[in-house]
Amino acid sequence: MIQKLRLRHVRIFEKKEIRFFPGINVLLGKNGAGKTSILEAIYLLNFSKSFKASRDEDILQIGRDYFQIDSEWEHARYRKAAVNYVKERGKRFIYDGVVIPRVSDVIGSFPMVLQSPEDFRISAGAGSERRLYFDRFISQISPPYLRDLMHFRKLLKNRNACLKNQSEKKKYHYSEELEIYDQQMSPLMFRILQMRKKAVSAFNRELCRLYRESFNDGSHAEIRYTASLDAEDEKEFARIHRETARKNSDKEVALRRSLFGPNYDKYTFFRRDIPLINFASQGEHKIWLTMLKLAEGEILKQRSGEEPLYLFDDLFAELDLANSRRTVERIMEKRQALISTTDLNDLRRHGIDSAQSKIHIIEI
Numbered sequence: 108m109i110q111k112l113r114l115r116h117v118r119i120f121e122k123k124e125i126r127f128f129p130g131i132n133v134l135l136g137k138n139g140a141g142k143t144s145i146l147e148a149i150y151l152l153n154f155s156k157s158f159k160a161s162r163d164e165d166i167l168q169i170g171r172d173y174f175q176i177d178s179e180w181e182h183a184r185y186r187k188a189a190v191n192y193v194k195e196r197g198k199r200f201i202y203d204g205v206v207i208p209r210v211s212d213v214i215g216s217f218p219m220v221l222q223s224p225e226d227f228r229i230s231a232g233a234g235s236e237r238r239l240y241f242d243r244f245i246s247q248i249s250p251p252y253l254r255d256l257m258h259f260r261k262l263l264k265n266r267n268a269c270l271k272n273q274s275e276k277k278k279y280h281y282s283e284e285l286e287i288y289d290q291q292m293s294p295l296m297f298r299i300l301q302m303r304k305k306a307v308s309a310f311n312r313e314l315c316r317l318y319r320e321s322f323n324d325g326s327h328a329e330i331r332y333t334a335s336l337d338a339e340d341e342k343e344f345a346r347i348h349r350e351t352a353r354k355n356s357d358k359e360v361a362l363r364r365s366l367f368g369p370n371y372d373k374y375t376f377f378r379r380d381i382p383l384i385n386f387a388s389q390g391e392h393k394i395w396l397t398m399l400k401l402a403e404g405e406i407l408k409q410r411s412g413e414e415p416l417y418l419f420d421d422l423f424a425e426l427d428l429a430n431s432r433r434t435v436e437r438i439m440e441k442r443q444a445l446i447s448t449t450d451l452n453d454l455r456r457h458g459i460d461s462a463q464s465k466i467h468i469i470e471i
């Protein structure tokens with residue numbers, strides 16, 4: 108549970124301190140007050156980067172040369188977590204007084220689930236958005252997955268450089284060098300595949316339950332995962348991998364990039380056996396995504412034994428009253444959630460009564 112957040116030179120905030128409580132924390136403020144920026148700062152403590160900005164410099168208050176985020180937590184892996192960013196030097200994470208040596212070690216420190224307007228990209232955007240979402244999620248619960256993925260990406264970059272080199276020399280055959288890369292990549296690819304399969308089946312279990320409990324109109328949600336290379340055991344996987352690579356070497360050399368592997372895997376979202384991407388309305392996308400996030404929270408809880416922190420930015424947009432009330436019922440059971448809003452009446456309408464003792468209003 109997060110107890111305190113201190114920001115220095117973060118976006119609109121020159122200096123800001125906020126105390127949080129168990130239960131529902133409502134961040135109340137007008138447009139541009141800094142609600143999303145607060146969620147962004149908390150997110151960064153667990154994912155090492157923002158969900159909005161692609162560069163750390165965007166978070167830095169205009170005209171400043173450093174930012175600092177300090178936080179205090181209870182029942183978490185660390186009691187105090189800080190990020191310090193200095194222009195030209197980058198970020199440094201200091202958790203319980205110790206500098207975290209690798210940024211990737213930060214990921215998963217404070218299990219959390221974020222819902223934000225950017226989520227629309229996950230269900231409606233390109234396949235790479237869904238891969239990114241699941242990669243981030245699995246990395247949060249499995250440091251070995253993140254290590255494998257980073258190692259794979261590095262080898263892929265080198266393999267692509269090798270293809271480019273061969274292309275310039277017009278060598279279209281499956282070279283020894285390519286084979287050596289594939290031998291190194293194959294076990295990584297196999298493990299990534301296994302982890303993705305496991306994650307998808309965990310999500311499907313939770314989605315199925317959530318949909319059944321929330322709607323009794325026969326609607327159900329499902330994620331179908333299609334791997335670009337698939338096999339049940341590692342030896343068979345290596346064989347298929349080598350075969351595919353050998354057969355396609357001319358194409359890969361001509362196009363100067365690898366044409367199969369985890370970066371070509373597909374996740375398709377279905378509702379009542381119909382793919383969401385082509386058919387769902389905005390509200391239906393939003394319901395699906397809300398269920399996805401609730402499922403994510405359940406899996407995190409099962410894995411870590413602790414309720415994650417829920418960050419909800421723009422929770423009620425696109426949802427009708429019945430659907431937002433369904434969501435609110437679930438959120439009220441959570442140990443700690445932060446919800447941003449511009450209007451308390453709007454919250455009340457959607458079933459969050461600020462007079463309840465579990466609900467704390469924080470004016471931004």
Ligand SMILES: Nc1ncnc2c1ncn2[C@@H]1O[C@H](COP(=O)(O)OP(=O)(O)OP(=O)(O)O)[C@@H](O)[C@H]1O
Binds near residue numbers: 138140143168169
């Ligand atoms: N690097 C920066 N330096 C200074 N100000 C910034 C920086 N980046 C963003 N801002 C400003 O910070 C303000 C807060 O933005 P934020 O998205 O957190 O607001 P919000 O409370 O979520 O608003 P909304 O209700 O519209 O979603 C905006 O006015 C934005 O222009």
Ligand SMILES: [Mg+2]
Binds near residue numbers: 142143144447
């Ligand atoms: Mg906002």
